[in-house]
Amino acid sequence: MDDQTRMLGLGGGLGALSQADVGDPDSARKQQALGQPQQDIGDILQQIMAITDESLDEAQARKHALNCHRMKPALFSVLCEIKEKTVLSIRGVQEEDPPDPQIMRLDNMLLAEGVSGPEKGGGSAAAAAAAAAAGGSPNDGSIEHSDYRAKLAQIRQIYHSELEKYEQACSEFTTHVMNLLREQSRTRPISPKEIERMVAIIHRKFSSIQMQLKQSTCEAVMILRSRFLDARRKRRNFNKQATEVLNEYFYSHLSNPYPSEEAKEELAKKCGITVSQVSNWFGNKRIRYKKNIGKFQEEANLYAVKTAVDAANVSAQASQANSPATPNSGNEADGKR
DNA sequence: TCAAATGATTCCGC
């Protein structure tokens, strides 16, 4: 205890132990002149030293007496201050953590996907974007959209309920630890700052658990999105009209079945599909036609006739427009179809 | 249920 006494600076001229007076030479001098407080400190230290040699009952009684001693708050205050300056200052350096970039990324993603933050907006926007990327027709897109939203809402609900649980547990645990430390602060020097630090440590621990929750939520959203976006899983055959339009173009340009960008856009608009779907279709068609010309010959003939008829139809309509005296010529052309 | 058809993706060469 002598070492401790020296370390704590209690040996000489401590005087009144209030923090305000520490380091105040005038105050110390005044107290020393009085003589009494120094003697009190000596008594207290003697009593503390003697506690371990006493029986349990005696020690309890002594502790109680010390607890009620008028110098106790001042002594605690000094001990707290010294503890603050020595032990805790070492840890203090690493306490002001910058925001974790990983948590920030996860938060941003969860916000963008509409899992965290306001309920409306992000989620449906993401679903709409996903639906557009999937390239599905507008009709089935809405079905997929609602399906996606329902699943996203499910993830959101689980995320929030888990988050609530963690927050509640964190709050309960923090309260418990704070009460415990306050209780202990009656028998050992624990400053409010130290309690704050402990609370911060608990929060850091719980935030790492929260990060795991956020990570797994992000994974769930990614899986949902990839399933939703994986067009191969929900391939739909183009409707008959679209296939007809594409085939007409293909067989009428059989010598050079490579539509320009403008032609692709035009075809995409006509068929209600995307330009890349048109490109895919032509890619597949060229290769499959080339591989088995015989098989496609019948189809080629069919569309050749159809094209010829349509051309004749157009020219007939044109001549009808030029000679209003023959009003029935258009019907003949229709009859050929 | 299964083979064929079909739309999408991936890899590679130009």
Added chain:
DNA sequence: GCGGAATCATTTGA
């Protein structure tokens, strides 16, 4: 970046 070729995954029809 585009197109050919191979392949995958799903739909369709017998």
